[in-house]
Amino acid sequence: MSEKAAPQPQTAPALRGEAILREIRTSGIAYVLALPDLHTSKGLLHPLTRSGDPPIIRLAREDEGIGIASGLSFCGKRALLLMQYTGLLDSVNALRAVSLDYKLPLAMMVGLLGHDPEKPPHESPRYGVKVVTPILDAMGIEHHTLYDDRDLGKIRTAIDRAYDAAEPVAILLARSPVPA
């Protein structure tokens, strides 16, 4: 009697928050500068809050993080600005003035809330997400998109790039990170 082979369980693509945090820690980040974003709330910011490593500086507006990161960089300390894409859009002038005109390092991790993670950001069904990479390209800002755990290695590369080259680099989270 022949039996039909049971379907192999398929692992759905995922981006694990704890794995992202490990990459952040091993990249030498001294502070995370953050505003809450529903995209990263459960999988990243809550676990980070619980661990306290690295410590969080909570912001009133995202562009403050650009000033704080620049101040820390003068002291030889690395920071990661964690925000939603709306905060990135709100911070364009600070990016231009501080990070680009002044040639100061900035590592950003940007949640693409509402994006379809199977598509590149510029093909997003959400207008606000769709314009993110064209704007970064127009400003000459390097960006890397994380779709799932296979992209985790991009985090350290991007952070090192920001601090080695003294320029802004954006890490875009296409998928909402899961807690573990």
Place this chain on the structure above:
Amino acid sequence: MIAHDEALEIIKQHVGDAIVIAVYGTAVDWHALRPHPLNYFSVGAMGLAASHGLGIALGRPDKRVIVLDGDGSLTMALGTLITVAGAAPKNFVHILWENGVYQANGGHPLPAREVTDYAGVALAAGYRAAYRFDDKVNLAQQIRSLLAEEGPVFVDLKIDPGPVKKRDYKPLRAQALRDAFKAALARA
């Protein structure tokens, strides 16, 4: 009201080797009055001086950080007072140049000139202490102890706006100044 130049002179006498972050017209005049590698200038994106200062204060808790902010600049980023209060850097002194006008942009009035109580806002935001001065004698008598207080401290100076001056901000943007600042911080 305190004259702009007199306020700068009084502060200069007491800053010692502190890190000083200044904005726009105050930055130009401070740089001329106290040329020092531990000066940093926040021009190009209004409202970020306290943010730069907070980053430096967190990165160098052993150094006193003094921000010479403008009321036009701070008005663009009042929420920063809350961020600073939350981070609560003990080495942070935030001095506001309240002249009521956008001095760098033609001398136009602020939206609520002589209405907003900036010291009250800072205190309500959670600064450890906030002070207000409208005469130079009191400022000269108290500034030394204020600069040494545990932060975050806010000092609101009522400054005579005087005539609008044309200033050259370009030298403040020089890469050499930022390089010197970074090197000085590494030595300090």
